[in-house]
Amino acid sequence: MLGIVRPCRHHLSPSLHRRWTAHLCGTCLALRDGHGQIARSATNVDALLVSVLTTAQAPADVDRRAGPCPARGMRTATVVSGDGARLAAHAALLLAAGHVADHADDRQGAFRHGPVAAVGRRVAARWSDRARASAPPGFDPSALLAVPARQHAVEHGAGVVTLDEATAPTADAVSAAFAHTAVLAGRPGNAAPLAAAGAAFGRLAHLLDALDDLCDDRRHGRWNPVDATGAGVEATRAHARRQVAVLAAVLPRVELPAPEGLDARLTHRLLVHETDRALARSHARTEQPPTDQPQQPGDPGHARPPRGFVAGCVAAAGLCCTGQLCCADEFTGPWSGRPRSNPCANCGDCSECGCDCCDCCPDGDGCCACGDCGN
Template sequence: MFGIVRPCRHRLSDRLRTDWMAHLCGLCLALRADHGQFARVATNYDGLIISVLVEAQSPEATRAAGRRTAGPCPLRGMRTAPVARGEGARLAAAVSLVLASAKVRDHIADGDGALGRRPVAAAARRVATRWDRAGALTGSDLGFDTAVLVAAVDRQPDIEALAGRGTPLLTITEPTETATAAAFAHTAELAGRPANRAPLAEVGRLFGRLAHLLDAVEDLDEDARTGAWNPLLATGATLDEARRLCEDAVHGVRLALRDVAFTDGKLAHVLLAHELRHAVDRAFGPTCSHPASHPTNPYGPGTQQPYGNPYAQPQGNPYAQPHGGQPAPGNGPYAPHGGLNAPQGAHGAPQPLHPGPGHGGSDGDWFGGGGGDGGGDAGGSPGRPPRRRSLVPGCAVWLGLCCTCQLCCREEYHDPWSGDKRGGWCHKCECCECCECCECCECCDCSC
């Protein structure tokens, strides 16, 4: 899985997170349906934005018909889920195939890893060629000429060969900008909104610039070590210059989005207006994009809240107990109703340490132990410790979790040995330790 737009689940509301997953799964299933199982490796986070844009511009009736319920999948913890379908998902699949083909060719040219060996490179080159043809076939069915993408990919090596000290970075990013602009603009045609072509082309052009530059920044150290070609090293551009171009692109995307007529553009706005901001911070270093006047960032722009104990009381602990700090009866973490020192919920309400009976038993957590009689909590009682297993049974449960991809793809699973809740590897939070300092309003009805 690759891409620069990787939203943290803590920055999306439940509805937007469900919609995002629907487009991601829809892209994966569209690749399988049109091009076979192996094509699913081309699934990427950026390609699904094509599907998001088509749905965001479509009429309500079309939007409702553009979802279906997919069957259980190991990558979803063996759960069913609503997924996007239709022309938007198919266009996203075609674009993803062509761009994945370009990425493979780039790695072959650089001799990265196993692709530096001739037999492997030859096989990968055949796969890339097949993906080009498959993407062109699907694109032609949708009225989109993928020759624009292929021509941009073919033009890139010539531009890189001529680049040297002092070459503007925008000269090198031009093919990527042209390709993404064409793909974004065609979403307006599929949705029946031709007036959106111009602003969406601008969004796509700036998105392509960001994708190219952020990829170069993330690979900078590795390319310097291995001697691989990198636009920053080849042109002598500084990180400050690259960041300035990225900041300008993020601002330009936000301005262009204002001119796009959406039916429901909340998810598109979050991904393109806010998550691009986080992508830049992730590549160059974390900063908070809110101004000093923002109520959740009292430390000023470009700063993070200081590390330390987030529960420390500035005026002393109001729950400090007498008699040497011993908690009063009924005021501990295992008190019947949580007590004053119990973990607090989202609105300040005491939150139990363990879920109630049956929690987690219906969401496909077969191997991790959900609730109920065989769950991760012994008997499912709130006050009991999690169920523990010995070495051999724990290894068997771990193998089941691994084979069904729940270790990486589930948001939460129960540790095979201790029974404690763990976060899936693919759902590790990428935002700063205190998510409040970078959260945008859930409704996304902001003025940016």
């Protein structure tokens, strides 16, 4: 599953976690209904922010009851439907198409095998075509569709680019999707601040992805904005930190009719607190200076040799069945053979806050007054 915003039960109250799951499942089912079962693999936890923003601006009874699903342990659930979920699915499909095409071109992970890369390119092209043909009413998908070509131009153009130029395609695409939620909700006054929030979130996602991939990109000689722009790790982290600050500053300008409602509070938690956590997780993963020197078999963090496609699939199934993907602090990547940190490995707790579901503000003492405690 793609995306940087991955809240767990430690960081959301039970009611907010159920609501987040309802948006996640709603996006997944919208992908299935619009593009088939395989498209559900394109579910993107960041794209569902579009669904959250839409319902936060226009609270309405858009929930429905979904049937049993293996991902929920064959349980039924209440999921979000409607225009927001469909826009989230559309954005997720286009982002996934670009992601798959990029990995296939760079021969990363399972796509290092020629036949798998060829299949990946066909899948990416099919998803792009389907998304282009089924764009939500009134939404111009050109910014999302242009991301792969624009990114290719940035990476293969002449001269040194800046971090803003390197992340512009992603920033523009997310900005367009966020701004369109104001159109769907009938609140055109929110379009400008949401466009700014989307641009900041898009840049943040791109920068964190670049930091996470830096060692691997250096090892294989791939383009990475951290090195290509000459910014370096610390300056890239500082730029990412500024995007989190922009989100916190811009979000209060978005008019929400029910600021104490679940979706409004979830919006704040995801775009302010969880983006900050994503930055902290990335910092923890990359706090050791990257090196181009190959590790020796006895070194800490030594990776096993990469597996083939079939063997990787078997290993991935084993990780799922044994619960390591959910419970282990670290697990070995099924295809890469490299140690991978679990998204929930750094959950921590709120034992020092005096309540069960709040954050300690990074710039002050005590609990952050988000209105989530006690739910």
